[in-house]
Amino acid sequence: MDRTRLRQPTVTVLTVLAVAACYYATARLGLLQQLVHGQVTALWPSTGIAVAALLLFGLRVWPGIALGALCVNITIGPSLSYVLVIAAGNTLAPLCSVLLLRRAGFRDELDRLRDALALVFLGALAGMLISSVTGVGALVASGTLSTAEFWPTWSVWWTGDAIGVMVVTPFLLALRRVRLPLDAGPARWAEAAVLAVATGAVTVLVTGVVGAPLLFLVFPFLVWAAFRFERGGAACCALGVSVLAALGAGRGTGPFAHHSLLANMITLQAFIGTAALTSLLVAAVVTERSATYREIKRLCDQLSGKVSRQEP
Numbered sequence: 001m002d003r004t005r006l007r008q009p010t011v012t013v014l015t016v017l018a019v020a021a022c023y024y025a026t027a028r029l030g031l032l033q034q035l036v037h038g039q040v041t042a043l044w045p046s047t048g049i050a051v052a053a054l055l056l057f058g059l060r061v062w063p064g065i066a067l068g069a070l071c072v073n074i075t076i077g078p079s080l081s082y083v084l085v086i087a088a089g090n091t092l093a094p095l096c097s098v099l100l101l102r103r104a105g106f107r108d109e110l111d112r113l114r115d116a117l118a119l120v121f122l123g124a125l126a127g128m129l130i131s132s133v134t135g136v137g138a139l140v141a142s143g144t145l146s147t148a149e150f151w152p153t154w155s156v157w158w159t160g161d162a163i164g165v166m167v168v169t170p171f172l173l174a175l176r177r178v179r180l181p182l183d184a185g186p187a188r189w190a191e192a193a194v195l196a197v198a199t200g201a202v203t204v205l206v207t208g209v210v211g212a213p214l215l216f217l218v219f220p221f222l223v224w225a226a227f228r229f230e231r232g233g234a235a236c237c238a239l240g241v242s243v244l245a246a247l248g249a250g251r252g253t254g255p256f257a258h259h260s261l262l263a264n265m266i267t268l269q270a271f272i273g274t275a276a277l278t279s280l281l282v283a284a285v286v287t288e289r290s291a292t293y294r295e296i297k298r299l300c301d302q303l304s305g306k307v308s309r310q311e312p
Contacts, residue, residue, distance in 0.1 A: 016064035019053045023068025030164075031076065032250070042268050043246050044160040046072075047131070048168020050094035051123055055108055055169075056176060059095065066091040078142035089134025093161065097127025108173050110231050111291060116284035120277060124165035132158035152262065159269045166276035167242045171235040178232055195225055195233070196240075203241050206255070207248025213255045215245075215271050222275055226282035230290070234283035242272045 026045040050065045069090035070083065077083040100122040107115050136154045139145040145153055199221040206214040218241055225233035249256045249268040256264045 012060060015057055016061050016067070019049070019057070019061050019064030020067040020071070022049050022053075023065055024071050026168075027068065027072040030160075031072075042156060042160050042163075042249065042265050043167070043242060043272060044157075044164040045168045046090075047094060047128060047161045047164035048166075048172065050090075051097050051127075051165050052169045052172035054094055054098040055101070055106075055173065059098070062091060062095055065094060078139070078144050082138040082142040085138040086135045089131040089138075092134070093127050093129075093131035094165075096130055097123040097165065100127060109177070110170060110173055110280075110284060111287045113281065113284045113288055116280045119169065120166060120280065123169070124162040128158055128161035128165065131161050156265055156269075159273065163242070163269060163272050163276065166280065167239050167272065170231065170276075170280055171239045174232045174235040191228065192233070195221065195228070195237070199225070199237050200240060200244065203244040204248075207245055208251075208253045215255055215267075218275065219278060222279040223282055226279050227286055230287045231283045234279035238276045238279040241275050245271055245275075 023046045026049050030041045030044045030046060046068065053061050053064065066087060069087040073083045073086045073090075074080075077086055101118055104118045104122055105114075106118045106123075110116060110119070132154050136145065136150055136157055139153070140147060140150055199218070202221060203218055206217050222234065222237055222241065225237040245268060248254050249264050252264070255267055259267070
C-alpha cells in the first residue's frame, strides 16, 4: 500500500519533468528557424507537445509545460516579469485548447471527421490566440517590439503555434497507438518505403529548386499516405514535409528564394497549414469510412448468423 502511494507521485513528477524536457528541446529546435527578434518562429512544435501531453496524461502535467516554457523564454526573453507573462500565456493556451476539445467531445483516436475539425479550429486556431496575444503584448510592453510591429508579429506567432498543434499533436497521438503490423505482407512494407522515400525526395526537390513554385507536387503524396495508411501515415508524412519545408525556408531556396522575410513566412505557413489540414481531414474521413464499413460488415455477419440458426 505504501509503495503504491509513493509510486503515483513519483510517476507524476517524472512525467512532468519529461514534458518539460520535451517542451524545451522542441522549442530550441523551433528557434533555429526564428523570424522575428530571435523569439518568433513560423513553426513552434512545443505547442503540439503541450497539447498532446495534456490529452494523453491529463491536466496534471501542466507544470511541465510551464517549466519548459519558462526555461526557454528566460534564455531569449526580455526582463523576468515579461518572461513570466509569456510563459503563462504559453501554458494557458494549450490548457484552454484541451478544455475546448474535451467540451466538444474530442477523441484521441482521431477516427472521426469531427475530431479532426475540432483539433484544427478549437485546439489550434482558437486556443493559440491566448499565447500569441499574451506573448506579443509582452514584447511590445517591454519595448522589444514597436506598436507598429504588433500585428505582423502576432500573425507569425499565432500561426506558428497553431501549425505546431496541427502537425505535431496528430503525430504523437498516432504514435501512441502504433502497433507493428505483423500480418502485413512484403508489398505493404514496400509501399510504405516507397511512399516515405518519394515524399521526402519530392519535398526536398520542390523546396530546393530556385524560382520554381512547385510546392503543390507534395499534396498527392499526402493524400496517398492518408488513403493507404490513414492516421499514422498521414501524420508522419505531414510532419516530415513540414520540417523539410521549414529547413528550405531557412536556407532561402526554391520558392523561398529572392523574397522578403514576410513573403517567405506567408508562403511557408500557408503551405504547412494546408498540408497539415489536408492530410488530417483526408485521414479522418478514410478512417471513419473504414470504421463504418467494418461495423456494417459485422452487423451483416451477425444478421446472417441469426437467419441461419432459424432455418429448419
